[in-house]
Amino acid sequence: MDAQLKKGVLDLMVLSVLKKMDAYGYIIYQRLNASLGISESTIYPILRRMVKAGYMDTYLKPSGLGPARKYFTLTPEGHDHHRRLMESWQSFENTVNTFVKGEFE
Amino acid sequence: MKDQFMKQLAMYLEPLNEEERAEILSFYEERFYTGKLYEGKSEAEIVAELEDPEDIARNVLREYGKPFVPQSHRSEGEGVRVGSLIGVILFDMFFVSWFVPALFAIMSGFAAGLASLLVTLVMVPFSAAEGSLATILVGLGLLFFGALLVLWLYDILVTFIAWLLKWHLEALNLGAKDWVRRIRNLRVSNFLKKRPRTNKLKNQLKFVALLLVIVGGFYQIVNFNTLRFNLGAQELITDSVEEPITDVEGWDVDGELGTGDLVFYTHEQDTIRIETRVAENADMEVSIDEATKTITMTQDINYFSFNIGQWIHSFTNEPTIDVYLPEDLSLESVNIDHMNGDIVLNDHTVGELDLFTINGDVRLDSIASDAPMHLGTTNGNVIGQSLSSSELDANSTNGRVDIRNGTFDTLDASTTNGKIIVQDINDASTPGSKLETKTTNGNIELVNVYMDHVTMKSTNGSLSYDNDDDTFIIDRLSYTTTNGRTDISVPHTRD
Numbered sequence A: 001m002d003a004q005l006k007k008g009v010l011d012l013m014v015l016s017v018l019k020k021m022d023a024y025g026y027i028i029y030q031r032l033n034a035s036l037g038i039s040e041s042t043i044y045p046i047l048r049r050m051v052k053a054g055y056m057d058t059y060l061k062p063s064g065l066g067p068a069r070k071y072f073t074l075t076p077e078g079h080d081h082h083r084r085l086m087e088s089w090q091s092f093e094n095t096v097n098t099f100v101k102g103e104f105e
Numbered sequence B: 001m002k003d004q005f006m007k008q009l010a011m012y013l014e015p016l017n018e019e020e021r022a023e024i025l026s027f028y029e030e031r032f033y034t035g036k037l038y039e040g041k042s043e044a045e046i047v048a049e050l051e052d053p054e055d056i057a058r059n060v061l062r063e064y065g066k067p068f069v070p071q072s073h074r075s076e077g078e079g080v081r082v083g084s085l086i087g088v089i090l091f092d093m094f095f096v097s098w099f100v101p102a103l104f105a106i107m108s109g110f111a112a113g114l115a116s117l118l119v120t121l122v123m124v125p126f127s128a129a130e131g132s133l134a135t136i137l138v139g140l141g142l143l144f145f146g147a148l149l150v151l152w153l154y155d156i157l158v159t160f161i162a163w164l165l166k167w168h169l170e171a172l173n174l175g176a177k178d179w180v181r182r183i184r185n186l187r188v189s190n191f192l193k194k195r196p197r198t199n200k201l202k203n204q205l206k207f208v209a210l211l212l213v214i215v216g217g218f219y220q221i222v223n224f225n226t227l228r229f230n231l232g233a234q235e236l237i238t239d240s241v242e243e244p245i246t247d248v249e250g251w252d253v254d255g256e257l258g259t260g261d262l263v264f265y266t267h268e269q270d271t272i273r274i275e276t277r278v279a280e281n282a283d284m285e286v287s288i289d290e291a292t293k294t295i296t297m298t299q300d301i302n303y304f305s306f307n308i309g310q311w312i313h314s315f316t317n318e319p320t321i322d323v324y325l326p327e328d329l330s331l332e333s334v335n336i337d338h339m340n341g342d343i344v345l346n347d348h349t350v351g352e353l354d355l356f357t358i359n360g361d362v363r364l365d366s367i368a369s370d371a372p373m374h375l376g377t378t379n380g381n382v383i384g385q386s387l388s389s390s391e392l393d394a395n396s397t398n399g400r401v402d403i404r405n406g407t408f409d410t411l412d413a414s415t416t417n418g419k420i421i422v423q424d425i426n427d428a429s430t431p432g433s434k435l436e437t438k439t440t441n442g443n444i445e446l447v448n449v450y451m452d453h454v455t456m457k458s459t460n461g462s463l464s465y466d467n468d469d470d471t472f473i474i475d476r477l478s479y480t481t482t483n484g485r486t487d488i489s490v491p492h493t494r495d
Helices: A003-020 A025-036 A040-052 A076-100 B002-012 B018-039 B043-049 B053-064 B082-123 B132-171 B178-184 B188-194 B196-222 B224-230 B308-316
Strands: A056-061 A069-074 B236-244 B251-256 B261-267 B271-279 B285-289 B294-298 B320-326 B331-337 B343-357 B362-369 B373-377 B382-395 B401-414 B420-425 B432-438 B444-449 B451-457 B463-466 B474-480 B486-488 B492-494
Touching: A003 A025, A003 A040, A003 A069, A003 A076, A025 A040, A025 A069, A025 B018, A040 A056, A040 B018, A040 B053, A069 A076, A069 B018, B002 B018, B002 B043, B002 B053, B018 B043, B018 B053, B082 B132, B132 B178, B132 B188, B132 B196, B188 B196, B236 B285, B271 B285, B271 B294, B294 B320, B362 B373, B420 B432, B432 B444, B444 B451, B451 B463, B463 B474, B474 B486
Parallel strands: B251 B294, B251 B331, B261 B320, B261 B343, B331 B343, B343 B362, B343 B373, B362 B382, B373 B382, B382 B401, B401 B420, B401 B432, B420 B444, B432 B451, B444 B463, B451 B474, B463 B486, B474 B492
Antiparallel strands: A056 A069, B236 B271, B271 B320, B285 B294
8 A cells, every 4th residue: 555545544544543532552553453463663763753843742641550641632723633644545435436437437 | 492582682783772682581481480480391493483683673673773694693791702813914914905905996997908908990991991980980899898897896896895895894893884885886787787778788889799799790701802901901012212321420210100010120231221012002102302311101091999890900011111220320310100010220320319100019129319218008018128228118008018128217017917138237336326126016127227216116926036246235225116116135225
């Protein structure tokens, strides 16, 4: 897959996980891994990048047994970014669908 | 298990800044205790689940746009490792110090050889005879392949130097530098890779060159019997000119020759006799003119070079030009410009001496001259025995220069791909003023050479200098070689 496209899609999927609920790194990875089979080490730098970009915030939450965990949560900018990515994904999806169904001139 | 994993990961993540690194590492810390505490896994199980630290670092660093540095290239801990530093120094001393200059010398020696062949090729007259076109084409083809070989050597040199610099930087812990990678871009192969059209042209030329060699060579071999007549490798005709002379003082000899060994003899008659045994188409012309006291010998300059047929022929049937002079005849000047053959001159008193050939030796024995002597060849040796002159210049490119038993004020001996031997020159009581010797790929041997100033210069050869008379001190001696031994046992003040 084109690197730029792959990056955009991964961003969208990470944001989508967090739209549903706040989560810590390993959980985010598990969700993505279950559906995409992506490697763990590519997820963590993405999380960091999006925190830097202001799409996410982090907070520490006691975990009961061990040390506190770092949770990720979407900021308002994160929600906006998610919507924007969603829109471009849908228009991309439509275009592809039109093509694969043979509905083009 | 975990500690080792985290330590390795931390090491591979070194290119990141402290904050970035801590963040990634904390993800994995979290990963371990989540697994242990909530999923009841052992450290080993978790490590097995995770990717290798190396793969993780590769992925992470890619996301951050940083280069991954493999472990084998890092030194342990901080700072310079003494072991690798010593390795570098030893390698430089014992290998690099001779290898780089040697490779360079081989490359340039080869290029010089090619250039001299090109000169030879250009001398093939374009209209001289049927078949000379084939000769030129075969020559061009072979030269092209020679040029490719030179470029290939150049690439090896550049690659090696780039590798060397990279290795040094790593050993000194200076990290990878961009300009080192740029050195590799100086390779011809790199140049061609970036220019597909030029590269394509090169490949087409290669094909054409191969075709030229095959077709031209085939033509030469098939037409050997016809061609050899046109290209001088034909059957030789013997001719002889003899002229009685009365005045033996101050004769001039001029020769512009193409092929045949030119040998001067002395005989007891009062005549000058010239016996030639050369190819008919050489158009040998000889004149002995007592009025002007001049001997003139000319040939239509033809052939040699890349005629395969002639190569075979020249080994079996050598043309000759023999000049017989009266014993007491003195030569005012001898001026020979030759292409394919030796020039041999013995037992005479000569004024000015200029002898040059391309493919052959210049051999002189017992010649006394009161003017400068210039002896030169490209693909042969210069050998001088018992010569005396104020000034001797002896030059070769691909041969040896060997001067013994002489008396000179100044002597200059140089070659590129050969040895230089200078022996028994002057006396300690009457030394000459200056000797210069220079070669690239040969040794220089001086024995019993008494000169005030001596220069010895080689790149890949050894230097030796020994005099019997140890009381003679060379006023200024300078000697340099890059890859040879030096064995200088003469007393001297070093320049």
